Amino acid sequence: MAQSTEPKASPQEATAKGGDNTKGKSRKELQQQIDENLRRVYEEALVQEVPDRFAMLLDQLRQKGTGK
Known part of the structure; x- marks a missing residue:
């Protein structure tokens, strides 16, 4: 499946274009x-x-924190 290399329009641009x-x-x-x-x-x-x-x-962090 080929992907479009055209940049996607921002929501504001899409709305302005009627999309x-x-x-x-x-x-x-x-x-x-x-x-x-x-x-x-x-x-x-x-x-x-x-x-x-x-x-x-x-568990390892808890053991280090309690000095065990």
Whole structure:
């Protein structure tokens, strides 16, 4: 698949050219959609387990911090 080498237009440029991709959504509706998406991603990240390597590093740091 070939990628375009043409630079992407900024949102302001796209709107000025009539390429507004908001599909008639109000600013408030867009903000609500962004909020929902961010909340969903954050919640998904909270339930992920800490990788074993990170857990081991945290244990090592705790041991050094207590002088053991």
